[in-house]
Amino acid sequence: MTYFKEIASGFWSLLMGMAVTIRYFVKPVVTVQYPRQKIEMSPAYRGYPRLLLDAETQTHRCIACEMCARICPSQLISVAGTKLPGAKQKVPYTYVHEHYYCSLCGLCVEVCPTTALEYSREYRLACFRREDAVIDHLTLLQERQQAAGLPPTPIPTAAEIAAAAAAEAAAREAREKEAAAKAAQAKAAKPAQAPEEAKPPKAPPEEVKE
Amino acid sequence: MIIGLIGVMALVAVNALFLIWMERKVSAHMQLRLGPMEVGPHGAVQTVADALKLMGKELITPEEVDRPVFRLAPIVIFLPVLLSFLVIPFSRTLIIKDLNVGIVLILAFSTLAVLAILMAGWSSNNKYAVFGAIRSVAQNIAYEIPLLITVMSVILMVGSFKLSDIVAAQGSYWFILVQPLAFILFITCATAETNRAPFDLPEAESELVAGFHTEYTGMRFALFFLAEYTNMFITSAVAAVLFLGGWQGPILPGVIWFLLKVYALIFLMMWFRWTFPRVRFDQLITLAWKVLIPLAFANLLITALVMKLR
Numbered sequence: 001m002t003y004f005k006e007i008a009s010g011f012w013s014l015l016m017g018m019a020v021t022i023r024y025f026v027k028p029v030v031t032v033q034y035p036r037q038k039i040e041m042s043p044a045y046r047g048y049p050r051l052l053l054d055a056e057t058q059t060h061r062c063i064a065c066e067m068c069a070r071i072c073p074s075q076l077i078s079v080a081g082t083k084l085p086g087a088k089q090k091v092p093y094t095y096v097h098e099h100y101y102c103s104l105c106g107l108c109v110e111v112c113p114t115t116a117l118e119y120s121r122e123y124r125l126a127c128f129r130r131e132d133a134v135i136d137h138l139t140l141l142q143e144r145q146q147a148a149g150l151p152p153t154p155i156p157t158a159a160e161i162a163a164a165a166a167a168e169a170a171a172r173e174a175r176e177k178e179a180a181a182k183a184a185q186a187k188a189a190k191p192a193q194a195p196e197e198a199k200p201p202k203a204p205p206e207e208v209k210e
Numbered sequence: 211m212i213i214g215l216i217g218v219m220a221l222v223a224v225n226a227l228f229l230i231w232m233e234r235k236v237s238a239h240m241q242l243r244l245g246p247m248e249v250g251p252h253g254a255v256q257t258v259a260d261a262l263k264l265m266g267k268e269l270i271t272p273e274e275v276d277r278p279v280f281r282l283a284p285i286v287i288f289l290p291v292l293l294s295f296l297v298i299p300f301s302r303t304l305i306i307k308d309l310n311v312g313i314v315l316i317l318a319f320s321t322l323a324v325l326a327i328l329m330a331g332w333s334s335n336n337k338y339a340v341f342g343a344i345r346s347v348a349q350n351i352a353y354e355i356p357l358l359i360t361v362m363s364v365i366l367m368v369g370s371f372k373l374s375d376i377v378a379a380q381g382s383y384w385f386i387l388v389q390p391l392a393f394i395l396f397i398t399c400a401t402a403e404t405n406r407a408p409f410d411l412p413e414a415e416s417e418l419v420a421g422f423h424t425e426y427t428g429m430r431f432a433l434f435f436l437a438e439y440t441n442m443f444i445t446s447a448v449a450a451v452l453f454l455g456g457w458q459g460p461i462l463p464g465v466i467w468f469l470l471k472v473y474a475l476i477f478l479m480m481w482f483r484w485t486f487p488r489v490r491f492d493q494l495i496t497l498a499w500k501v502l503i504p505l506a507f508a509n510l511l512i513t514a515l516v517m518k519l520r
Contacts, residue, residue, distance in 0.1 A: 022481065
């Protein structure tokens with residue numbers, strides 16, 4: 001009797017196995033045809049760092065403080081910023097990430113004082129030339145803004161940068177002149193005072209600009 | 211006859227190309243993959259590309275093989291497969307030669323495959339090839355017995371070895387309805403006879419490299435492959451003739467019905483392959499001698515009794 005029972009139960013188990021495979025056969029496939037199809041990565045995915053698009057101001061939050069460039073262990077971030085006339089903070093005019101050196105450690109994202117960086121969810125980074133892996137964050141941000149229908153953040157042009165630098169230099173010169181005049185006035189007014197007071201006021205440390 | 215031969219050659223080639231593609235697609239979808247997608251629409255021309263690659267490969271004959279036997283084996287496995295097409299009734303009229311011993315001829319020729327596998331394994335001078343060949347012989351002898359007995363029970367009902375008679379006898383109902391056990395036994399034995407998983411011990415790639423065709427390359431290897439897939443077609447065709455009414459069917463022409471049934475049975479065999487793990491050797495022999503043969507005999511006895519009493 002056990003003989004027939006074994007045959008029956010064995011046959012039943014075979015049928016059950018076949019039911020499982022046929023169910024999988026009609027399920028939708030999970031394969032993504034890599035170069036042609038794209039999937040949305042999970043929010044926890046840590047791709048290359050990129051500028052965060054602030055939903056409120058519709059632009060980035062970067063103040064060109066260069067903290068990210070300093071902390072980067074591979075020294076692959078180059079940031080430079082300028083203070084445009086009338087603005088309170090500096091804005092970056094170059095922000096380039098040489099991604100082929102990047103180890104995706106995420107220190108730049110951690111260190112940013114204004115949380116201007118985020119991890120992108122882009123995983124398809126294959127390219128044919130080394131130069132293709134250089135990410136220009138400001139133009140990338142403009143593209144993303146255009147894609148989202150937002151006004152692109154202008155990148156300061158060379159003329160604007162030069163003008164801003166000239167204005168700053170002029171302002172500094174004016175400040176120095178004023179300080180010097182003040183000091184001379186003070187010297188002339190009280191020549192008999194203590195000599196330590198006669199010292200010229202400390203000039204602000206010269207900023208070396210190339 | 212010549213036209214028939216050319217037609218059969220074309221059918222063998224197209225069938226093998228299609229079956230390899232189909233197997234890859236079926237296996238892929240059972241594992242939630244896509245399978246070949248690159249060459250042609252949904253990878254349909256992938257096997258043509260593979261076949262061209264195989265034809266371009268060098269025919270390596272390893273040192274110290276038994277040269278004549280080594281070269282003969284792929285031909286010996288392929289020829290009987292080709293000859294079996296002689297008697298298969300594709301439709302009422304489309305049959306090359308309607309022999310009155312048709313089913314016996316197919317069974318006799320399918321046995322020759324064992325000889326070819328033994329030749330290939332033995333002449334290769336390779337221990338894995340010999341193991342594969344030995345297993346194949348033990349397996350085929352064990353599974354031929356229940357296969358023949360189940361075929362006998364159908365022949366008892368018809369009273370003829372002629373395949374066209376067997377099909378004609380199923381005009382009102384298919385024999386699968388009265389012989390379900392025989393159908394299950396036949397499909398099991400056919401899977402074993404064609405050396406397909408879960409009975410693919412002769413070529414068990416995870417144990418024996420590739421079994422009996424380990425040392426074969428290029429077109430010689432392709433002939434073994436071609437023979438395997440054509441064998442699948444033939445055993446499915448025989449099963450369709452014996453149990454599913456051959457070319458019988460409403461509306462559609464007979465050839466279409468026949469091919470539909472054959473490919474449905476081939477799909478069933480592929481379904482087996484991607485569901486069941488390979489059996490162990492003792493399980494294989496136990497299944498044949500302790501389960502299949504007694505059941506086949508019981509089925510034959512009951513059929514004979516019913517036929518006598520009716």
